[in-house]
Amino acid sequence: MSNIKISINQINTKVGSINSNTNKIVEKIKEATKNNCDIVCFPELTITGYPPEDLVLSETFIKNNLNALDKIINSTNNITAIVGYIDSENNEIFNSAAIISNKKLKVFLQSSFQVFFLDLDLFYFSHIHLYSYMILYLINT
Numbered sequence: 001m002s003n004i005k006i007s008i009n010q011i012n013t014k015v016g017s018i019n020s021n022t023n024k025i026v027e028k029i030k031e032a033t034k035n036n037c038d039i040v041c042f043p044e045l046t047i048t049g050y051p052p053e054d055l056v057l058s059e060t061f062i063k064n065n066l067n068a069l070d071k072i073i074n075s076t077n078n079i080t081a082i083v084g085y086i087d088s089e090n091n092e093i094f095n096s097a098a099i100i101s102n103k104k105l106k107v108f109l110q111s112s113f114q115v116f117f118l119d120l121d122l123f124y125f126s127h128i129h130l131y132s133y134m135i136l137y138l139i140n141t
Contacts, residue, residue, distance in 0.1 A: 007032035007040040015049035016061075022047060022068040025083060026075045033079045044084035044095060047072070052086065056093050062086050069098060069105075076100045 009028045013021045025046060032040035045052060047065045055061045069085050080101040087096040099107040 004039065005035075005037045007035065007037040009040065009042050011042065011046065013046055013049040015052055016055055017049060018047060018061075018064050018068050021049055022071055025072055025081075029072070029075050029079060029081055033077070037079060039080045039082070041082045042084060044097065045086065046083055047085040056086055059088075062088050062093070073098075073100050073105055074103055076103055078102065080106075 007028070009032075011021075011024045011028060013024065025042060028042070029040055044050065047068050048055065048061070052061075065086050069083070072081065072083055080099065083098050083100065085096050085098060087094045098105055
């Protein structure tokens with residue numbers, strides 16, 4: 001069995017500061033690549049900052065966060081990253097996590113923001129498990 005080196009990053013994000021948060025993410029990805037990590041992980045909603053609250057109701061905010069995700073995707077040369085962001089589909093908003101590898105979005109998982117507003121304990125529990133499953137997926141592929 002070969003070893004897998006994982007960089008887990010709890011960065012100091014600021015709610016609504018998509019550009020600043022994205023720059024921090026890209027910098028940590030570069031650092032993890034330089035340190036020969038295989039996987040670099042970030043918390044939920046890293047791009048937007050946590051908790052984005054009513055900012056998620058702005059289509060422009062969601063679009064800006066998706067543009068930031070594209071910038072992050074382009075920074076993943078020879079490394080896999082797991083990053084939290086906001087997605088939307090058919091007028092529904094999702095707390096999402098992306099698995100990005102070698103400049104490609106490989107997998108994304110979505111969780112409805114209804115959970116976020118109704119039951120914080122369930123929300124935290126579900127995302128801890130979501131990230132664990134994502135890492136296991138990466139290890140087994």
